[in-house]
Amino acid sequence: MRSVIRRAVAGGAVLATALVGPLSLPAHSAPASLYAPSALVMTTGHGENAGTAVPERAVTVNCAYTTTGTHPDPRQACADLDRVNGNLDRLATLRANAADSRCTMEYRPVVVTVQGVWRGTRVNYEHTFANACIKDTQAALALTF
Template sequence: MRYIAKSLLLATTALGIAVAPGTGSAGAAQTGPQSLYAPSALVLTVTAGDDAVNGSVLRAVTLTCKPKAGGTHPDAGAACTQLRAQGARFESIVTADSGVLCTRQWDPVTVTADGVWDGRRVAFTHTFGNSCLKEGADGIVFGF
């Protein structure tokens, strides 16, 4: 029994779940997160091709916005600010036009966002006709 209790303590510590002695029963005060997932944590990718599943991943980063901005995104703070300002509507981020002129060559690039935003599951995919269109429209979130 002592082995099981020690294993549970190690597992909850590794997951960042706070467990105080005497808590954990129904109706008891809970300390720590209500979920195993961060309220706003995403994996963002840029993939060569028009299909994120079959394409070649060129770059991938993590972005955590709550409790604070972080992850491997090169400008996590600005990316979180942009997502909050847009209400995490990725469509509005990727359709913004910065006035960049691009050729019409078809060399598709696909961006994805998978994870959790404000406690809700997020799965977003958008394909640009080429990397110039991506660079001209994606702002900070997919700018890595």
């Protein structure tokens, strides 16, 4: 008789766990933020492409709800990114018609890379400038660090 009672209690416990267990767990976890993630790592270095460039500097920019990062001016960098709606090709030539573009014709390539997430979309970008002067006069502030 005791074995029948034990089986009934054990069966009832299993049934109760199966029925009530899922009710005690949250259906979905709430998102950490209502804003799409926007966190980027930007690097610059001398070389023709990212694979051969000697890295010189790397900065971070976080443009979600609050603007943070190691970029010298993260607010302006995020404003530049917003201005071109995340189109990094436009960002590389945003100031191409600048009046102060008196650069030498030397070829000492500088490559800029941007990797991370912009407004929820994965980013993997690379742009090579002929020299540092051209990068500083043509590119938006976001890429001049």
